Each structure stands twice: as C-alpha cells, then as structure tokens.
C-alpha cells in the first residue's frame with residue numbers, strides 16, 4: 001500500500017486523549033484557561049464571521065452545525081441535543097469539531113468535542129457570571145444535575161469563587177451522582193429535595209435541565225432581587241426553562257442576538273425586546289449589572305465563537321502535550337491535479 005504524505009495527516013484528538021489533556025493541564029486550570037481564551041475572543045467579537053447555527057430539528061431532538069472564522073482560522077462544531085436519549089442509555093449532547101487554515105482551507109485538527117463542549121460551556125457561564133453576578137457570590141444553586149453539572153460547579157468555583165453548590169434534579173439519581181463526583185473537590189455540596197430548597201441563600205442560580213418543551217424550572221416567585229441566573233438548558237425553539245415573568249424583571253445578557261432570539265429564553269418575548277450583548281459589557285460599550293438589586297440573566301445558548309476559542313486552545317496544547325494521533329484524512333496526490341492517478345496507483349501498490 002502507498003504511504004500517505006505528511007500533508008495527508010491531520011492531528012486527531014480522541015476522547016481518550018482529550019481526557020488525558022484535561023488531567024495533564026488540570027481541570028480547574030483548563031477551565032480558567034478556556035474562560036480567558038473565550039473572553040479574549042469576545043473582546044475581538046466584531047471581526048468574527050457570525051451566523052445563527054444551522055439546525056436540523058426532529059420530533060426528538062436537534063442536530064446542529066456551528067461555524068465561524070476570524071479570517072485566519074476557521075472552526076466548526078457538529079453537536080446534537082436529544083433529551084430523550086437518556087432513556088436509551090445515550091447522552092443528550094455529543095459533539096466533534098474541526099479547525100482549518102483559512103489560507104489553504106486545509107484542516108489543522110479534528111477533535112472530540114463532547115467533553116470539550118462541557119468544558120467550554122462551563123467556562124463561558126462562569127466568565128459571564130464574573131461580569132454580571134453580585135460581588136462576593138459564594139453560593140450557587142445547580143438545577144439539573146446531568147452531564148454538564150459538575151463542570152459548571154467547578155468552573156464557578158475556579159473562576160467566580162463559589163464555595164457551596166446546592167443541587168436539585170427531578171431525578172434523585174442524577175443528584176446523587178453529581179454530589180458523589182464533587183466530593184473532595186473543595187466545594188460544600190448540598191443535595192436538595194426541591195428546587196425551592198436549592199435556591200435558598202444562593203446568589204447565583206444555574207439551570208441546566210434537558211426537556212424538549214417549554215418547561216418552568218423557575219417560577220417568578222422563586223427568584224428574589226439581586227440574583228444572577230445562568231440559564232443553560234433552554235437552547236432550542238420550544239425548549240425553555242424560565243417563566244416569562246422572570247425575563248421581564250431581569251437585565252438580559254446574550255451571546256449573539258439573532259441566534260438567541262430563535263433558541264434562548266427570549267424566544268418568549270417580542271422580537272425587539274431589549275437585550276445586551278455580553279461582548280459589549282466586556283469591552284465597556286454597554287453596562288453590565290446596574291445595582292445590587294437587579295436580577296441579571298445570562299440567556300446562554302452556546303455560540304460558535306466559544307467553540308472556536310476552545311478548538312484553538314486545544315490546538316495550541318497539542319505539540320507539547322503530544323496527545324493526538326495522525327489521521328490520514330486529506331487526499332494528497334504528488335501532482336495536485338492527478339487525484340485519479342493516485343486512486344489508480346493504489347490498486348496495484
């Protein structure tokens with residue numbers, strides 16, 4: 001068999017190598033690094049190619065493509081969201097992604113992104129809370145204790161100084177799993193029997209549930225003045241977590257309005273309802289939290305720029321960590337026009 005040329009190979013980060021990378025860097029340092037990378041890319045927000053993600057919906061879920069480019073590097077993520085998967089023993093969210101060189105269009109890296117999505121979502125949530133949450137927040141309610149939950153809790157510890165997480169899930173087995181996983185990691189962990197109990201004394205409320213319907217994880221009377229809500233689970237048309245009245249009492253902060261108006265909590269509001277873009281708060285062009293009594297809401301849906309930052313970060317770590325395999329992915333004939341000849345020669349080689 002003919003051996004592929006060096007150009008044919010694309011570094012591939014498997015699930016196994018991604019897990020090794022997390023432990024090589026350390027989970028909390030990696031969450032901090034990712035938050036810094038994402039924040040740096042939010043500062044240069046205007047130069048990114050931006051489009052609402054391309055979604056293919058079915059009765060049971062959604063498959064999405066999330067592309068963006070800064071003009072030098074291009075990235076995309078393939079991601080699904082299938083709340084009913086859990087009953088089949090499958091995950092709600094799985095993902096992989098690719099980084100490419102804009103100058104040639106050649107891929108630079110292919111990687112698993114199921115783990116990377118949990119890391120980048122948690123890093124983005126905590127980065128947003130750093131700008132919006134009440135000063136000195138120490139207690140977070142974590143409603144929805146599934147795949148994303150521990151990553152969220154640890155990002156808020158590492159980046160915002162959260163000391164206590166109060167857990168609630170409709171399925172007590174999820175809360176048990178989450179509490180067990182968080183043991184010994186430096187947080188006070190309080191499993192709760194109701195969401196009301198979970199939000200007691202919390203300055204930050206994270207909702208991270210999965211249900212393909214308009215759900216009401218928080219009702220208006222549950223949310224007191226001054227809290228910061230990190231709403232992660234409402235991220236599809238027809239899939240929200242908060243009662244509309246909470247939105248009407250909150251200062252609402254979003255990633256990319258054209259996508260969030262389709263997918264976020266604000267799909268419940270008029271199309272021109274005022275919202276603030278997070279990148280403008282970070283660059284000082286818009287006000288963040290107004291005062292200690294304001295309810296701030298980060299209506300997170302997940303945007304392509306966050307995946308781009310995560311992809312570039314992993315790519316920057318590859319060489320020194322050596323945690324990748326070469327994938328024979330790009331057909332590379334000696335004569336670029338002789339693709340056919342290369343195929344023919346493989347018959348006899």
Ligand SMILES: NC(=O)c1ccc[n+]([C@@H]2O[C@H](COP(=O)([O-])OP(=O)(O)OC[C@H]3O[C@@H](n4cnc5c(N)ncnc54)[C@H](O)[C@@H]3O)[C@@H](O)[C@H]2O)c1
Pocket residue numbers: 081083086092093117121143144145146147148149168169170171174208209210211215217231232233234235300301302303
């Ligand atoms: N905004 C983003 O960037 C982003 C990124 C990743 C995932 N998500 C979304 O976050 C959500 C959670 O993802 P996951 O991977 O952790 O899913 P998961 O299925 O692993 O966990 C979801 C948990 O929510 C619980 N739940 C469902 N209804 C509930 C209710 N009414 N009250 C309390 N708990 C309830 C389930 O029992 C489950 O344990 C999904 O909706 C996913 O689409 C958003």
